[in-house]
Amino acid sequence: MKYQEALNELATLLGQRISWSKFELESHGQSESYFPLTLPDAVAYPTSAGELSEIVKICAKHAMPVIGWGAGTSLEGHALAHQGGLVVDFRNMAAVLALHPEDMTVTVQPGITREVLNEELRATGLFFPVDPGANASIGGMAATRASGTTAVKYGTMADNVLALEVVLADGRIIHTGSRAPKSAAGYDLTALMVGSEGTLGLITELTLRLQGQPECSGAAVCAFDDIGAAVDTVIETIQYGLPMARIEFIDGPTAAAVNAYSGSDLPECPHLLVEFHGSEAAVAEQAETFGEILKEHGGKGFEWASRAEDRTALWHMRHHAYWAILASRPGARAVVTDLCVPISKLSQAVEETRADIAESGIPGPILGHVGDGNFHAILMIDPEKPEELETAKALSSRMVKRALALGGTVTGEHGVGYGKLDYMAAEHGGGWDVMGDIKKALDPQNILNPGKVVRFPA
Amino acid sequence: MKYQEALNELATLLGQRISWSKFELESHGQSESYFPLTLPDAVAYPTSAGELSEIVKICAKHAMPVIGWGAGTSLEGHALAHQGGLVVDFRNMAAVLALHPEDMTVTVQPGITREVLNEELRATGLFFPVDPGANASIGGMAATRASGTTAVKYGTMADNVLALEVVLADGRIIHTGSRAPKSAAGYDLTALMVGSEGTLGLITELTLRLQGQPECSGAAVCAFDDIGAAVDTVIETIQYGLPMARIEFIDGPTAAAVNAYSGSDLPECPHLLVEFHGSEAAVAEQAETFGEILKEHGGKGFEWASRAEDRTALWHMRHHAYWAILASRPGARAVVTDLCVPISKLSQAVEETRADIAESGIPGPILGHVGDGNFHAILMIDPEKPEELETAKALSSRMVKRALALGGTVTGEHGVGYGKLDYMAAEHGGGWDVMGDIKKALDPQNILNPGKVVRFPA
Numbered sequence: 001m002k003y004q005e006a007l008n009e010l011a012t013l014l015g016q017r018i019s020w021s022k023f024e025l026e027s028h029g030q031s032e033s034y035f036p037l038t039l040p041d042a043v044a045y046p047t048s049a050g051e052l053s054e055i056v057k058i059c060a061k062h063a064m065p066v067i068g069w070g071a072g073t074s075l076e077g078h079a080l081a082h083q084g085g086l087v088v089d090f091r092n093m094a095a096v097l098a099l100h101p102e103d104m105t106v107t108v109q110p111g112i113t114r115e116v117l118n119e120e121l122r123a124t125g126l127f128f129p130v131d132p133g134a135n136a137s138i139g140g141m142a143a144t145r146a147s148g149t150t151a152v153k154y155g156t157m158a159d160n161v162l163a164l165e166v167v168l169a170d171g172r173i174i175h176t177g178s179r180a181p182k183s184a185a186g187y188d189l190t191a192l193m194v195g196s197e198g199t200l201g202l203i204t205e206l207t208l209r210l211q212g213q214p215e216c217s218g219a220a221v222c223a224f225d226d227i228g229a230a231v232d233t234v235i236e237t238i239q240y241g242l243p244m245a246r247i248e249f250i251d252g253p254t255a256a257a258v259n260a261y262s263g264s265d266l267p268e269c270p271h272l273l274v275e276f277h278g279s280e281a282a283v284a285e286q287a288e289t290f291g292e293i294l295k296e297h298g299g300k301g302f303e304w305a306s307r308a309e310d311r312t313a314l315w316h317m318r319h320h321a322y323w324a325i326l327a328s329r330p331g332a333r334a335v336v337t338d339l340c341v342p343i344s345k346l347s348q349a350v351e352e353t354r355a356d357i358a359e360s361g362i363p364g365p366i367l368g369h370v371g372d373g374n375f376h377a378i379l380m381i382d383p384e385k386p387e388e389l390e391t392a393k394a395l396s397s398r399m400v401k402r403a404l405a406l407g408g409t410v411t412g413e414h415g416v417g418y419g420k421l422d423y424m425a426a427e428h429g430g431g432w433d434v435m436g437d438i439k440k441a442l443d444p445q446n447i448l449n450p451g452k453v454v455r456f457p458a
Numbered sequence: 459m460k461y462q463e464a465l466n467e468l469a470t471l472l473g474q475r476i477s478w479s480k481f482e483l484e485s486h487g488q489s490e491s492y493f494p495l496t497l498p499d500a501v502a503y504p505t506s507a508g509e510l511s512e513i514v515k516i517c518a519k520h521a522m523p524v525i526g527w528g529a530g531t532s533l534e535g536h537a538l539a540h541q542g543g544l545v546v547d548f549r550n551m552a553a554v555l556a557l558h559p560e561d562m563t564v565t566v567q568p569g570i571t572r573e574v575l576n577e578e579l580r581a582t583g584l585f586f587p588v589d590p591g592a593n594a595s596i597g598g599m600a601a602t603r604a605s606g607t608t609a610v611k612y613g614t615m616a617d618n619v620l621a622l623e624v625v626l627a628d629g630r631i632i633h634t635g636s637r638a639p640k641s642a643a644g645y646d647l648t649a650l651m652v653g654s655e656g657t658l659g660l661i662t663e664l665t666l667r668l669q670g671q672p673e674c675s676g677a678a679v680c681a682f683d684d685i686g687a688a689v690d691t692v693i694e695t696i697q698y699g700l701p702m703a704r705i706e707f708i709d710g711p712t713a714a715a716v717n718a719y720s721g722s723d724l725p726e727c728p729h730l731l732v733e734f735h736g737s738e739a740a741v742a743e744q745a746e747t748f749g750e751i752l753k754e755h756g757g758k759g760f761e762w763a764s765r766a767e768d769r770t771a772l773w774h775m776r777h778h779a780y781w782a783i784l785a786s787r788p789g790a791r792a793v794v795t796d797l798c799v800p801i802s803k804l805s806q807a808v809e810e811t812r813a814d815i816a817e818s819g820i821p822g823p824i825l826g827h828v829g830d831g832n833f834h835a836i837l838m839i840d841p842e843k844p845e846e847l848e849t850a851k852a853l854s855s856r857m858v859k860r861a862l863a864l865g866g867t868v869t870g871e872h873g874v875g876y877g878k879l880d881y882m883a884a885e886h887g888g889g890w891d892v893m894g895d896i897k898k899a900l901d902p903q904n905i906l907n908p909g910k911v912v913r914f915p916a
Contacts, residue, residue, distance in 0.1 A: 100800065100802065102801070104697065105800070145641075147642075151640060155617075156642075159613075172888050176886075179800040180798040180831055180832075180865070180866040181800070181801065181830045182798060183798060184602060185885055186874055187911070188616065188650065189892060192646065192650050194646070195644070195645065196644075211699075240670075241669075241670035282739075282743065285737060341638055342637040343639065372639045374640065403638075409638045409640075410643050412638065413642050416643060424643065424644055429632065429633060430630050431647055432644070435644050438899060441895045441899035454644070
């Protein structure tokens with residue numbers, strides 16, 4: 001085996017906390033996306049930054065790749081060991097380390113999932129707002145600069161991570177940022193690490209901004225005759241400056257899939273799902289304003305859910321839309337596309353995408369966090385038909401090129417991983433070379449999640 | 459002259475747009491702070507990124523330092539040519555290039571000042587919210603990660619720059635970010651450049667997020683018996699989650715200086731100056747809630763200014779506080795300190811600082827953007843008495859060490875420049891080495907604003 005010597009040293013260090021059993025390798029060799037099974041050489045379960053530092057030093061000595069693993073929910077092959085090596089699973093590093101309710105911050109280990117974190121915060125009246133849908137790990141969310149349904153109000157992981165502890169490629173442990181609300185003290189290494197997908201360092205601790213649970217929340221679903229009217233409602237709402245907590249789009253096929261899966265009875269047409277946060281008076285005022293905008297665009301059935309259980313049912317439905325869509329074509333695998341454009345280009349991007357998908361013959365419901373100009377198509381392919389995967393990839397490729405032509409980005413929130421690598425040069429030009437220069441400076445052996453984000457050696 | 463050959467080549471390129479007249483060198487050799495006159499070798503006035511690229515290539519060939527210059531309002535010697543070289547003044551690159559009101563973005567050249575930008579935006583109903591007080595250039599504000607009075611609501615420059623064009627140390631021109639509201643496409647080079655103080659590249663174009671002018675604004679001044687009560691009011695307001703647009707603190711000596719300078723009649727005690735933005739109903743509700751918190755802490759004279767001219771007078775007074783304080787000791791120079799701590803540590807930090815200043819014998823009014831945990835002391839020294847400068851520097855040093863001990867940062871918004879360099883190792887530890895590694899990767903000759911932010915060669 002290529003890394004036998006490294007594995008022997010790691011086994012001495014870790015004992016039972018490293019494994020290369022078939023089961024462990026396979027469960028860390030798959031993703032929720034279309035990528036084929038990709039086995040690492042071993043899986044380690046460190047318990048501290050100090051131990052991870054020792055692990056990385058051993059890997060560095062033997063030039064063995066090290067790939068971080070949170071909850072395995074990423075969609076572009078981020079955590080797959082394409083070049084072999086060691087997957088580091090953070091499940092033993094999933095604690096809340098320090099809670100500072102008076103500062104509205106919490107310090108956690110990377111393996112904790114967002115749902116567990118919010119469960120632990122429940123009694124404090126605070127919550128962590130970033131919500132990518134999947135019950136991802138906080139470390140993984142930071143590494144991929146995740147966002148999701150609430151980013152339109154609370155921002156992405158880039159806006160909600162204050163400080164990090166990071167193990168570098170040579171095993172050094174550094175701290176970035178602080179608990180101060182802002183700083184101008186040099187290069188923003190926290191921002192550099194967030195979204196670097198484990199290619200510059202492995203995150204072992206995160207200090208997060210928290211939010212106060214809103215005094216009042218209100219949510220609603222509304223239906224539209226066509227996609228254009230729904231998207232125009234979003235654009236006008238954002239331009240008006242309404243502080244939406246969520247403004248989500250689902251198209252007709254998504255509504256149909258959701259009905260079949262969740263037993264709801266949405267009309268099978270485009271919808272917006274919205275939520276407001278604030279004082280009772282503020283929520284009522286926002287809802288009224290939104291209702292007026294809606295009416296101008298022919299929106300219908302603006303039904304108000306101010307009861308917590310109705311809101312929970314609504315967002316449960318939205319969060320399970322991915323599974324609902326998959327269930328609508330039994331046995332299918334999904335190619336989940338992701339793009340983001342300036343809000344003024346959203347109608348055009350969605351309409352052109354819809355027409356393109358229709359022409360391809362692949363079922364591909366569209367849904368997204370349209371308040372950010374961000375949407376997805378879930379392209380469902382038969383895993384037995386390789387030509388469908390090719391068609392889906394070609395569709396995805398046209399989508400991202402369309403996003404670039406409209407002044408947008410090839411990924412709003414899923415990240416680059418392996419799946420979007422081929423578009424980085426087109427989006428960033430010489431900026432991608434600079435990313436490579438930074439990678440080379442911090443990880444000259446290219447052992448940290450090699451083959452992701454940057455191409456190195458170039 | 460050390461760089462004669464480079465200067466000859468630059469003169470051939472730039473003609474009248476380069477100068478080494480005594481007047482030009484002196485006006486680009488001073489700062490608003492306590493640093494001694496520091497003359498560059500020449501001052502260039504490029505008109506485009508392409509021209510700046512040619513300038514940088516000539517400087518790179520001759521290893522001549524290149525230092526960006528916006529409005530010259532930075533406070534830590536950021537734009538001073540400590541190692542000689544060429545100052546690049548962006549006054550000829552100060553245009554609005556593209557306005558996208560429908561996306562609430564604007565693309566500008568770096569030399570435009572925030573006041574001119576907001577003047578140009580006036581008719582659109584949009585504004586650029588970041589407000590450091592000084593009429594700084596937008597490029598300089600990005601380079602130093604500026605913030606100021608409105609950051610508590612709208613964030614700092616880190617939150618409000620979407621995309622950049624940057625000239626690198628070898629003359630390459632790159633583009634970072636896009637006009638999409640968010641992206642997960644690789645390392646966040648925009649965030650890396652914002653706050654890098656011209657040491658990694660020179661910004662030649664910025665795309666900024668804009669905000670809608672609030673439907674309604676309300677501002678108020680309120681007085682407190684002691685600093686603790688004022689600061690506790692701030693802490694409770696932030697923890698309550700009130701979306702303050704501004705929440706500023708001034709102490710008694712600042713109030714006295716402001717009265718003398720602006721003809722106001724504030725009681726000479728600690729004050730908070732606050733502003734709310736939103737709908738009429740939202741502002742009224744916020745003001746009521748704030749009034750209740752205020753009352754619990756013994757705040758007095760909560761006088762409401764909803765007329766635009768009263769608000770303008772209020773913030774004019776706040777923005778001129780620095781000059782008012784300077785005028786209170788005729789002939790004095792200022793050492794302006796800057797620190798930022800977690801909000802729960804704000805009382806302790808302010809009280810200890812106040813006591814420390816009182817003991818030093820140097821007049822040092824305190825004021826700050828306390829909603830962010832950020833405050834300043836304006837230490838007034840007699841330029842004829844070098845021992846006062848030493849006392850002030852020692853005070854500043856104790857302040858930043860106090861900030862670090864309380865989990866904060868050595869600079870909330872003024873940046874590192876030359877003045878805070880000695881504290882970077884204490885704040886960042888091994889992270890500072892990583893900053894040095896990045897600098898070395900992107901500027902191996904160390905020609906971009908050498909001697910600032912990082913120490914290189916280490």
